[in-house]
Amino acid sequence: MKKNKNRAFLKWAGGKYGLIEDICKRLPEGKKLIEPFVGAGSVFLNTDYENYLLNDINPDLINLYNELKNNTEFYIKESEKLFCAKNNQEERFYQLRKEFNASNDIQFKSCLFLYLNRHGYNGLCRYNLSGGFNVPFGRYKSPYYPKKELYYFAEKAQKAVFTCESYENTFKRSRKLDTVYCDPPYAPISMTAKFTQYSKTAFTIEDQKNLAKLAKEHTDKKQCHVLISNHDTPFTREIYSQADVTQLMVSRTISQKGDKRVKVSELLALYK
Structure with a gap:
């Protein structure tokens, strides 16, 4: 991993920027990194593989x-225009x-x-059952336009292929x-908790089990190395029983004001 950490240009719930050192210590070396759930791309941005296959089920x-x-130049020019005082109003x-x-x-x-990511509440990415983006207005004084981060991502993206498909197909x-x-999407801390819906398709308990199964199968059959992040619960301990498991303690905000962290x-x- 590089000495200086690189931030993603998107705000992202569950992003891995704060855990990069721990993740990179566990990631095996190789020529290619595959991410079936790339999200904001913090792991991609802070590793040095020759090639990347980066997938997410969210087409947007x-x-x-x-x-x-x-x-790159067209995208940055056009998106920057949206970051103005006129657009930082609730009605707009x-x-x-x-x-x-x-x-x-x-x-x-x-x-x-x-624009929606940087102006919406807490950088959430959420859709209703009809597939409509429904995150409310964030009420930020002056949303940051991440030009430096965009250029860095665009440069590194030349080594990457991006796909939008199921995690099974990416495997x-x-x-x-x-x-x-x-x-x-993390397993619920308690089995009565609900999943956060980042895309139109929810990630179920059966998906959690299936992902662990795929990780084991691909390690055995293809000699791949698979590293998975998740909550540490009796359920995840059970489904990852055939893996080498490391525990991490992570600070999380538990109130909307952000003043209570546990x-x-x-x-x-x-799996290796």
Whole structure:
């Protein structure tokens, strides 16, 4: 891992920037890193593999990444225009959110996705059952336009292929000695808790079990190395029983004001 950490240009719930050192200590070396759940890309941005396969089930996210990779100057020029005082108002935010949900123009939506991410509440990425982006206005004094971070991502993205498909299909693309890092929607701390819906498709308990099964199978059959992040619970301990598990204590905000933080136990499950 590089000495200076690189931040993602998106705000992202569950992002791995704060855990990069711990994750990179556990990631096996190799030529290619595969991420079936790339999210904001903090692991991608802070590792040095020759090639990357980066996937997410959210098409808005992957379309943005491809636009930034392939049309860097145009994307930065157009998206920066949205970061102005006129657009940092509640009525205008909801107007642009409505335009985002109604549009089929990938370039336009990719610029708006960054705007909504930086102007929406807590940088959340959430959709309703109809597939409409529904994060409320964030009320920030002056949302940051991440130009430096965008340029860094775009430069590094030249080594990456971005896909939008199921995690199962991304696993099928793995080859001998590839390294796979999985940061799925976390299992609930208690089995009565609800999942956060980052895309139109929820990640179920059965998906959690299936991911652990795939990790073991691909390690055995393809000699891949698979590292998975998740909450540390009796359930995850059980499904990752065939992996080498490391416990981490992570600070989490537990109130909307952000003034109450507790240590939550997470784990890294390594299949090798």
